[in-house]
Amino acid sequence: MLTKKQIRHCLETMGEMFPDARCELNHSNPFELLIAVTLSAQCTDALVNKVTKNLFQKYKTPDDYIAVPLEELQQDIRSIGLYRNKAKNIQKLCRMLIEEYGREVPQTREELMKLPGVGRKTANVVLSVAFGIPAIAVDTHVERVSKRLGFCRYKDSVLEVEQTLMKKVPKEEWSITHHRMIFFGRYHCKAQRPQCEICPLLDLCREGKKRMKQKENKK
DNA sequence: AACTCGGGGCA
DNA sequence: TGCCCAGAGTT
Numbered sequence: 001m002l003t004k005k006q007i008r009h010c011l012e013t014m015g016e017m018f019p020d021a022r023c024e025l026n027h028s029n030p031f032e033l034l035i036a037v038t039l040s041a042q043c044t045d046a047l048v049n050k051v052t053k054n055l056f057q058k059y060k061t062p063d064d065y066i067a068v069p070l071e072e073l074q075q076d077i078r079s080i081g082l083y084r085n086k087a088k089n090i091q092k093l094c095r096m097l098i099e100e101y102g103r104e105v106p107q108t109r110e111e112l113m114k115l116p117g118v119g120r121k122t123a124n125v126v127l128s129v130a131f132g133i134p135a136i137a138v139d140t141h142v143e144r145v146s147k148r149l150g151f152c153r154y155k156d157s158v159l160e161v162e163q164t165l166m167k168k169v170p171k172e173e174w175s176i177t178h179h180r181m182i183f184f185g186r187y188h189c190k191a192q193r194p195q196c197e198i199c200p201l202l203d204l205c206r207e208g209k210k211r212m213k214q215k216e217n218k219k
Numbered sequence: 220a221a222c223t224c225g226g227g228g229c230a
Numbered sequence: 231t232g233c234c235c236a237g238a239g240t241t
Binding site for chain 1: 233234235236237238239
């Protein structure tokens with residue numbers, strides 16, 4: 001496990017590697033962000049943005065989403081995987097916003113997670129990106145990077161990864177931290193072919209050192 | 220903890 | 231073709 005100081009160094013380096021790290025999902029208000037993040041599960045944000053470009057022209061409010069038949073909304077997001085369930089969830093979610101939350105996106109994790117299709121990760125993205133409330137959204141990238149570098153233990157659950165990060169990173173940096181780790185994970189510390197050879201963090205990365213040693217033995 | 224949903228993008 | 235993608239819900 002890395003120390004707080006080492007983790008800080010890692011995060012700063014990631015910030016230098018990806019100075020523009022931020023949420024890339026199209027949105028102009030919390031409601032649109034909520035829809036976009038819900039759609040983004042298990043698919044790339046580029047694809048989500050392609051769909052929401054037209055979607056947000058047609059649907060502005062929760063009422064708009066439930067005014068059409070389910071089949072129509074499904075067709076409108078058809079190019080995204082899992083679109084049947086996602087369309088169903090969005091309509092259910094919009095009904096809840098109308099009936100229980102006065103058409104406003106709730107601003108607590110507990111309430112957000114009551115919405116269908118909204119888990120802990122989505123709730124944390126909405127909190128931090130839409131409302132500026134400190135949160136660390138742990139997706140596959142954040143989890144993988146945390147485990148490879150040694151921010152946490154290999155066996156940690158997603159929730160444990162989040163709790164460890166919150167403990168080791170100052171609150172003011174939670175939001176930027178998850179974006180930096182996501183960019184680092186997506187473009188550099190990839191799931192398939194991590195670029196350890198050119199990684200500025202190789203010296204303190206337990207997985208990287210292991211991989212480089214294995215490579216050395218093969219020669 | 221394991222399984223399922225799922226079309227598009229990329230090697 | 232095969233494999234993965236800014237997960238969530240159910241068993």
